[in-house]
Amino acid sequence: MAFGGQCGECTECGKCERLLNGQTNDDSIKKEEKKMEQDNSVRLYTFIIYSENVPGLLSQITAVYTRRQVNIESLNVCASSTPGAHKYTITAYCTRTMAEMLTKQIEKKIDVLQANVFTDDDIFINETCLLKISTPIMLENKDVCRMVRLHQAHIVEVNSIYATIEKTGITSDILSLYDSLKTLGCVLQFVRSGRICITKDYTEHLDEYLADREKKRNAK
């Protein structure tokens, strides 16, 4: 027996076929285990949703999360590059199973064009923050300016009372800047935008979908 063990002798475990396909037994089992783990472990997912620009849809979409007891972490809604279509970028912590259920239930809404879910590996992410810091402390403590430069943030406005700092980046960079400035005791105000992102795919799924739908319309 080349593979050893039960494989090749029974038809039940299904492992033989995988082995013949060049996968090792352990690899495929590990892969399955990893998938199971992903399905059931809670992590941050990014939902990208496109809809027609109709009033009232936002509350219908957020209601899907509420009903399944998932809390929205951030939400960004804006016109998309496709005329007439709005884009929602929503982040939430949940399991993969839940994330997939949510997208299907969102997509079921009549005026939703498409709903997809991504992990951070599948997308380029960006987020912006604004910090208002005390000018006297900034002048007194050189570390403040050093931190701003270190984090590649920009000072966009200064007066004698406060300075406004802008930083664009991924969530962890923004929080790191905030934490270090807060330690220096100079933060007066801090605001963050929701996340925006683009997928790493070469094509835009929405355009493909719309082209497909157009074909179906013409076939009628």
Next chain:
Amino acid sequence: MEKITGAEAMMRALENEGVDILFGYPGGSIMPTYDALYDHKKTLNHILVRHEQGAVHAAQGYARVSGKVGCAIVTSGPGATNTITGIADAMIDSTPLVVIAGQVGVAMLGTDAFQEVDVVGVTSPISKWSYQIRRAEDIAWAVARAFYIAKSGRPGPVVLDFAKNAQTGMVEYEPAKADFIRSYDPDPDLNEEEIREAAKMINESVKPFVLVGQGVELGNAREELKAFLEKADMPCGTTFLGLSAIESDHRLNKGILGMHGNLGPNVMTNKCDLLIAVGMRFDDRVTGNLATYAKQAKIIHFDIDRSEFNKNVKVNLSVHGDCKKSLAAVTKLLDKATHTSWIDGFKPYEEKEYQKVIDKALHPTEGPLLMGEVIRKVSEATNNAGIMVTDVGQNQLFACRYFKFTKARSVVTSGGLGTMGFGIPAAIGATFGAPDRTVCLFVGDGGLQMTIQEFGTIMEQGAPVKMILLNNNYLGNVRQWQEMFFSHRYSFTPMLNPNYELIAKGYGIPAKTVVERSELDAAIKEMLATPGPYLLQCAIMEEDNVMPMVPPGANIDEMILEYKSK
């Protein structure tokens, strides 16, 4: 072009959609539309109900038996909120409805005006589509879209919130047609890979079992289902809503699934090697404990609604699409097979259930009347060709178990929402949806009183509803649970009942009460022979239980057949 009012445009738009019957109740904010309706009485038959909830349930009953879209029309505020239960019921049971509610004029919106309520906000989560018509110009488009959405794909209720200024505004009306919405694909293309894989799995299966849901009736796929079952010789069980998707006495129909279903289908769910679900949604009343549900089997799920896949039960293969097409496509690829020994495996369970439960329920020799015997006798008196309408509770569970079906679209029951009070108005609607058929309503003494005002509608319309009141002086199903799971503590379930016969007679409805078993046959005969409506009150044994039963949360194959009160 001639200008007409928005209200008149609404009438023409409804006629354009083929509507010929409306169930409704007028009020302030819908008055212009009712005024226009006055001129359309010949084409739009308006049935005045006695409460707005009745309008929606009647539209549901009409839709369920006719396959057409049911239409209800009510006023704003309380009129609209009274329709909520029916809309939620239609949503969970996939019933095509269009509910038109009046609304205050746009200038008043958001000001807490008299009889103003945020109807779109309230109904969005429980409807397939909810839209506010703010201008007369939008009426033709919105109505066409509403009917298209309600009846296509997985059907459901649509709400049109009709602002008063849109009703009175002048418009050049042109009929609109909706058969395409780019964000909504009600008839998805079949995936050939899925079809091939499904056929392969079925061909390889030695113990296949099919779960039949209402999707088969909604998709008009009864013939396709039968061909599918017969070619591969596969036994099936049905959900409550799928009861008339296949004849009750079909060789391969093994009975009802779930909590109060039959023993065979429930046990065999956990013995089959392939479970094939068609147009059903694995409701918790059907599956019991999910952790032990059909774990030994591979599962295929046919559905038109993608969001149902892997929602409650993880499946090995989902087949997305209209089951009329997908079943036919898979059937083509099936090998002709016979599964005689597998099918024979149902017999011992059928015999056991007959002996321990069914025989006792249908053929008692002493004691008060039982629901089961009454229902079966009524069913047989219609040659099993009647329409069964039920309320909710023991009357519903017994009716679903013991009524028999030979014809399509014969089940009108509130499955998902379990709405007490559904029965009477739904039965009224059914008489209009299927005027040539016998409509039998089974209702308890609890549910009857929830919509008893619709006796007025029955009286006015002469609606030939054969009402069988199964009176046990209890809220029977809750009492049963109290007996079984709450230590016999009958917390507010005994009912002090009025004289129903007298009430019916007050509405001009012929009525009779049966206490003795020996009078039952003649009474049923008289009820069916009497033209128009009839109330047959049966004095039912007070503390009877619906058996068998899968206790809540228990494994589906662990049915209790007999329960002896402690």
